Amino acid sequence: MIDMISEILKKYFGDLDVQFELDRQYINNKIEIDPELCIMCDRCLEVCPVTAISSNFPEVPHIDDKCVYCNTCVETCPVDAIKITKTRVKVERGNLIIENRLKSENLEYNRQKCVMCLVCSKNCPFGAISESDDKISFDMDKCVLCGHCEKICPAKAIKLE
Structure with a gap:
């Protein structure tokens, strides 16, 4: 059953690497730098508290697995080129619920x-x-x-x- 649901999720949300547990919820985060918007100012590198961003010139900066999705780089980017999407997948009373959020609030x-x-x-x-x-x-x-x-x-x- 899990494999079947996993395949369905991958079909529609393949780039999110979605995983979940049936009796709980799973939160998956995704961070992207839009190469069309990024001006390669490297401000994101300077403010990252866990040094997860490295220069990749002439390409956009690279974000590695150390990223904790804190939003510091997003708030610092002068051209709004960085986007974090938080996907919450949960099962409630037999219903699969998928929520996409840009930032947690509580x-x-x-x-x-x-x-x-x-x-x-x-x-x-x-x-x-x-x-x-x-x-x-x-x-x-x-x-x-x-x-x-x-x-x-x-x-x-x-x-x-």
Whole structure:
């Protein structure tokens, strides 16, 4: 069954490398630099907090797998050549739901699910997550809602919408 659904998704969303779990949801991110718009100013390279972007002159810059989809490069690009698409695939009551979003808007933290492993805190590229009083705290002045913490949380205690 999963293979059949996977093939259907690949047919219509092949360039997104869609994956999902039947009883949950899967979030897939895609980042693209439009070669028609990019002026190769390299501002995106300078602001990337995880150095995921490298110069590829005379082609557009290359974005590697280290990218955490934080939106910093998108906001810095003077010609809007960079686009991040977040695809959420989930199954609810037997219905397959596919949502495309450009940016997350809300962060939900479920303290009951959290196992205090601190994987999120240790891997946040913006230093927005810390431990205090045996709980996780989010500094929303630093958080850019990139979704990296949601993706790596083994207990699924963090959710971005």
